[in-house]
Amino acid sequence: MKSQEVLAQFDNEARFRSFQSRMMTRLISLLAVGLALFHLITSYTGPLVTLQHRILHTGIVMVLVFLLYPGRKKSPKNKATFLDYLFTILSIVTIIYIFIDYSNIVTRVGLPNVYDTIIGLLFVLLVIEGGRRIVGNGLTILSVVFLLYAYFGPYLPTIIGHRGYSISDIVNFMYLTTEGILGTAIGVSATYIFLFILFGSFLDKTGMGQLFNDSALAIAGQSAGGPAKVSVISSGFLGSINGSAIANVVTTGSFTIPLMKRTGYSANFSGAVEAAASVGGQILPPVMGATAFIMAETLGMEYSMIALAAIIPGLLYYLGILIIVHLRAKRRGLQGMTKENLPKMSEVFKERGHLIIPLIILVYMLFGGFTPIYAAFFAILSTVVIAAFRRSTRLHFKGIIEALEYGTRSALSVAMACAMVGIIVGVATLTGFGLKMTNAILLLGNGSLFLTLFFTMLASIILGMGLPSIPTYIITSSMAAPALLQYGIEPFVSHMFVFYFGILANLTPPVALAAFAGAGIAGGEPNKTGFISLKLASAGIVVPYIFVYSPELLLQQGTPLEIGWAVITAVIGVISLGVTMEGYLFQQVNIFMRLLTLSAALTLIVPGIMTDIAGLAFLAVFLIVHWRNIKKVNSKKGEEILNPDC
Template structure:
């Protein structure tokens, strides 16, 4: 009992973890008294209602929708985040760090930023007529909008994105003075402002459009599911199913985070939602604190890979690649699911190394009772998947209809519970209405960071389209010496470094504009034809991995607060668990069958899935230095070679002189090697025991 109490996080630990989530997603200001406490909730709920309206009965021109979307986002950021996050000793500076009330400056900045974001909508007809020849007023307003947008990004996301954007802005003007390789003809102020703030090639570009028309609805859907109680249901279901097995709490954490990640699209929120339950239980069965936190970080981070939501960036991938969203899901399915199952296998290996057991079945909730108690939470998810996959409706329409179904379900759920307990139906209806209202508020607050992030990333995209794309390709080609594998490594490292300070969505947008075209261009120069979706998923995967990359990974800090562990050590351990995810992009760039590209047979698709899963098990055994027992050096080599054989059969076939052999035959050799290592280690353990 004493040990269990020691493993439980204190209220202060939970508050610290929740504060990390609130600051990352909902802002640091918390006004609890007076009429001012309703300002942010009213604006956030109004934003959600507006987004639902344009998805159903209001028709607006695309640019107007983008402008209004940004206006809501930037207004909420200036109200939710003070100028300084921490109190200042200086009385004057401390005025700008108030977190318990709004100041006059907050209202002025929020109002000014809102009007500037709406300027393209207010003078839409005039701006359309003078494209390329902006007025002085256009330039002044555009310049101030860029400054305010970067400040909003700094407040809500930290300094990384504004710094990168400022570097690109300066480069666009100072290009003529750069060294020969980096030299750029430069742009005029008129052209820069026209491109960035008065067209749909900069701030109001494709990413902001996707955020306004699709991403918001899925974030709102996830918020409604969470408010309805689906998050706790997924955790209970995972524990009832997996808790009794070896290292069961860790396996349950992986399953719970995968289920929650399907709808949340946020690694930090996922970490706190499931980690509050999973981390103490992992510690109670013997996991060291930093490993318990690292497991939660790894599975919560990978939650953004799980269909049907896959984080906000997945919708932008569909737009950039001009694909239906269901095609993005299809391409990402095998890497995402295989990576997740492999993480569960890693928790099994860790439990085996530590000699851990599961939770006694008597201490776990009964599976079938738990399953049926919340089965109604699966209805909106199934409804959403059917809308997307079977009827092939647009993501926006599918999400809108799923939200309506979920809203009806919330009322039915509350009325049924009240009837069962002989309580007031009227109170149940009021409670359901309150749940929906708080969901609308949560949806708006969760989206403000994404809205500002995609608009700020649009500045970088706009600068690149001014003519920097070719220079970036040339610079990377020089750095890599034309070696395509080195090009991929440079891209991966750049994504990880940028991702330390950027949210996944912004990281993806920046890297997709800078490096995805480079991968395609230089791949073609090396005789490698790469599908567009493969290049974009490569960038997407490494952007997600950055969420647990030390020293900035916020998911690691949130998990370490719950586990009472060192955040840097937690982040490093979490990243070692995620190495298996890091090798997959390098594999599917060269073996696009892993993305089901060109795979039309269901049976062959299943074969690809099974072989990729065995490869991930082998690679996990290599990285953990443990398969059935601790590896000998040659066993690790065999596991690594077998993983490569299963993921890159053509490459290995060429090495061993079987380039003309069918791929399945070469892959069978890899499976045989895995089985050989497994059987040899079992025999070794038996001999040792004898």
């Protein structure tokens, strides 16, 4: 029960109504299942005309949001109000209008009539209200600010001002073109994202989460501080498929956080481990929380290239967390779980191992040249078939219907977030705001790549605060990434850089939603948990700088030997950073020695023979001095044992 309360506190998506009326419950199920089937069918047969496909997706999502999510805290939680029904009907009107008048809309593009303006304005307001209910106030306020910016441009200071646009121009751009609300973001939501969330729903229904947890327990449960390592591994597995870091924290955290606390980890540290690990799933292939597909669409790259490039940085992120978790356990003498309380890997895979096959099919098809939409369709189909091999995982008709409904419900917040991001990106495109932000970052950077990276990092963290991973990527890639292109950095590298820091905003107080959710389950203090989770994710702060200076880590260039050397130095750097953060390696490390390991970590970031030699030299000095200190301490302990009276 506590996990559900925490989820409802930090995730608007969990605050849905439970209708008393059986008719309304069935209506919601019918709409949700119908939308899921629509996407499944069109993934095989091909989508409708672009504008019609996107408006149908967005409109039905809004209908479900207005029926399921109360407009105010005091609104009834078991029935819809008059306003909810009114907004529902108006949402349907916005769909019908484009379907009925589509040919005329296309011919008069850019020259809206009065009806276009009225329905368009209605659509924009409905998107904002629907987004407020399920996504929250942060993105809603940002969307409204951008709309006001589009209108009041002539009255603003020259540095950010523009010629201004009429209400008719703005709503036409947002509603009747594929540049605004019905732009790329909602287009990807209506294709890739929906299907992969649906795929995750089917996997969850078959018990994939249990497979991840049990596998992690079998792998790491017995080692020092085992439950924390179990949290890192299982959250990484689940987070790659699950598009919500907060939901991941609650799902795996309700199991792993109590285990960590019983082992001896503090409440704040336990919550932070789960938060850092859950957020990292968004940057880990194969699915990357569905962001990889938007990145592929935006950059015009093959998905397989993006997933392949993200593997090494993603693994380095998790290595950083595991190093700190392990050193904390050794430092405090925390033991793992007893063998008797752990599942055997052979038994785990005997019971649920076949559930890995749909993931293998998905990855094979994605890397085999099939479109992500087609791959997702067959992955969902194969999940139903393969799950039927064992009674414990089999999906009967009721289970399939529940998976379809749950998948649609899980996609609602992402779809509304994408619609609202369409407003922000649309206004930035219309007014040239993105260029102004790029110029501001370049001005602050003052010709220095490092300073430009630093200010781009800050901009990405600020823009990503309180947002899900997908809108975070879209906003940061539109407004922060272009500044890096001026230094000749490849677009993909720039996009990965801003995406990493946009994701880390979930761990950055004062708006660290994933960390706050972890603190809620652990009974810790939110801000302390947030700062500890940032410490655990320190590799995630360093790694983006590494792959900007060493694109070999993203497999973007270099020979196999150069890539291998870049990986080795990066691994050494991440381990050194872990020692710096925890202040322990076989024994306590003092502040001066930690400066040596920090110097080693930082110099190993920058590619080049001289910096690599310097980094390895710093590390060698640390190891020699530290080893001598360990020998002195051990020798002193030996003397005390031999001469207890001393």
